[in-house]
Each structure stands twice: as structure tokens, then as C-alpha cells.
Amino acid sequence: MIAQRSPDNDGPLTWLGNFPVYVSTAVAGLHGVALILSALAMAAGSEALLQSLMFSSDSVVRNASLWQLCTYAFVHTPPYWVFLFELYLLVVFGREIESYLGRLAFIKLYLLLLLAPSVFLTACHFAGWSTIYVGSSALHFGVFVAFVLIYPTAEILFSIQAKWIALALLAINSLQCLALSNYNALAVLAVDCVSACLFIGYQQGRFTFRLPERLKKKPQNSRQPRTLPKPEPAAVDAINAINAIDPILEKISRHGIGSLTSRERERLEKARAHLIAKDGGA
Numbered sequence: 001m002i003a004q005r006s007p008d009n010d011g012p013l014t015w016l017g018n019f020p021v022y023v024s025t026a027v028a029g030l031h032g033v034a035l036i037l038s039a040l041a042m043a044a045g046s047e048a049l050l051q052s053l054m055f056s057s058d059s060v061v062r063n064a065s066l067w068q069l070c071t072y073a074f075v076h077t078p079p080y081w082v083f084l085f086e087l088y089l090l091v092v093f094g095r096e097i098e099s100y101l102g103r104l105a106f107i108k109l110y111l112l113l114l115l116a117p118s119v120f121l122t123a124c125h126f127a128g129w130s131t132i133y134v135g136s137s138a139l140h141f142g143v144f145v146a147f148v149l150i151y152p153t154a155e156i157l158f159s160i161q162a163k164w165i166a167l168a169l170l171a172i173n174s175l176q177c178l179a180l181s182n183y184n185a186l187a188v189l190a191v192d193c194v195s196a197c198l199f200i201g202y203q204q205g206r207f208t209f210r211l212p213e214r215l216k217k218k219p220q221n222s223r224q225p226r227t228l229p230k231p232e233p234a235a236v237d238a239i240n241a242i243n244a245i246d247p248i249l250e251k252i253s254r255h256g257i258g259s260l261t262s263r264e265r266e267r268l269e270k271a272r273a274h275l276i277a278k279d280g281g282a
Contacts, residue, residue, distance in 0.1 A: 013103075023103055024094025024143075027110065028087050031136065034074035035083060042077075050075055054134040055118050057125035069118040073136040086140040093147035100150055101203055109199050113142040116195040117188040124187075131184045138185065141169065142192030149200040 012020035041050050052065070055072035059065040076083050098106040117138065121131045145166055147154075152163040170193065177186035248264050 011103075020095075022095045022098050023106055023110075024090055024098055027094070028091045031074065031076070031083075031087065031090070035076040035080065038074075038076045039080075054132060055121065057121050057129075057131045060118075060122050061125050069115060069122070072118060072134050073114055073139050075134045076136070077134065082137060086137055089140045089144045094143050097143065097146055097150065105203060109146060109196070110139075110143070112195050112199055113139050113192050117191045120191045121184070121187065131187075133184050133188055138188040138192045141173070141189065142196045144169075145193050146196040146200050149197060150204075 012022050013026060014021045038050065041047075053068065053071040053075050055068045056065070060068055094106065094110075097109065101109070117133070121129075121133060124131065148162045148166040152161065154162045156162050157165055170189075173189055174186060177183070177189065248268050
């Protein structure tokens, strides 16, 4: 469909005859199985099971039903013709994205479009906005938006460029959500579109996410530790000599100078000589 291809294209997962099976094709098949199971559960009256898989911000926060962050997109409710349109967006345009970005990048994109809305709505719960959401229409529209960001001038319907079709569909979906006061769906649609823009912009190098330099390395302290100048050896000797005579002076004050031993007299005389030399040098 599109001539431009990425040199990092991983190719299809496998082949069914002459039909290539990409990740987007496998995911579409998974959604098809989920559709059948959802219809059978509704027919059997197992609505409690479906409700446990739908996204409910109250259930995620209070009951730690974290699986709902993902499973909401695999619960499909009537009308099913809308689901067929979703599958078309996923299979056709998802394959082109996968061929352009590579298999791993497409998986990251799909997970981002799957998780970003539910995480956003969970965060809104702490602001007092309890929400319930189900279905994958915004998710697969986000896949189409990602395709449009890669190939904005591709002619896909009656020679109309992809960017104009995307704008028209976005306007119709937004107006429908506003008319029905379905603000949950409008928020999910907006989050998926913004997520697709950010992801494709990052992949194409139009902007990058970088940590500030101050967070990458510990800032080195430019101030050097203060060091005191080393005293002269003569001064050290004088200090030591003076400190050594303190007990001797205390002994003299209590018992008189006659109580000193010959060794204590030598230490006292040495300290006296240091003090005389210090006074003479000053």
C-alpha cells in the first residue's frame, strides 16, 4: 500500500499460505475471539463476568482489580458492525505501522494506546471522577492516527488524503461524545490521540525525552574542604610541653614544690625554657 519502508522492518510473524500474519493481524484475531466470547457470555446471562473485565476506576482503586487496565478493550458489546470497522483500522493500518517502525515498536505503541487511557482515568478517580469504560474503538482509532502521522498525504479513500479523513473522523467522534454527554469516551479518545502523536514523534526523532543533566550525575561540590595550616614543629613541641606541666602545677598547688620528682622537675624546666624562647621570639 505504501512504498516507504523502514530498514529495520522485522517482517511478518508467519504466513498462512500467501497471507502474511503480522502482530497487528494476530491481535485482530485475538479481538475476534474476544468478540465471540463476549457475545456468548451476554447470551448466557453472565453479565457479572463481563463487568469484572470492564474498566471501573472505583474497582481498580478500591479492589485492586488491575487486570481491568487491559481487559476493558477485549469486552465487545453491540453494535458489532462498529467492531468490523475497528478491525479494518487495526489490520490494514497496523500492518503499515509495523512495517515502518518494526515489530517491537508496534507492540510498544499498542500497549501505550491500551494502557494510557485506563491509567489516566484511574488517576482522575483520585480527583473525584469515577469512570467506567469498555471497548476498543478509541484504541484502534489511535492506531489509525499513528498511521496518519507517518503517511499524512497517503490517499486511502476516493483519493482523499489520510490526514483529512482522520480530522473528519476525530470531529465526528468528538461531537458524538459531546451530544451523548459521554465524557469518559471523549477523554479516552483524546488520550489515545495524544499518545499516538507523542510516540510517533519520538520514533521519528522530532523530539526526545532526556533527563536533565543534574539528574544523571551527582553534582560535584566545587568547594574544597577547608584545611587548617599545619603548626610549626617548634610550636608543637611548646604546646606539648605546656600541656604536660598541667598535672605538675596542680601537684605543686596541693603538696608544694618539694613533692616533685626529678623527672617532673625536668619536665617543668623544659616547659619554662619553651615559654622563655617563645617570648623572646615574639
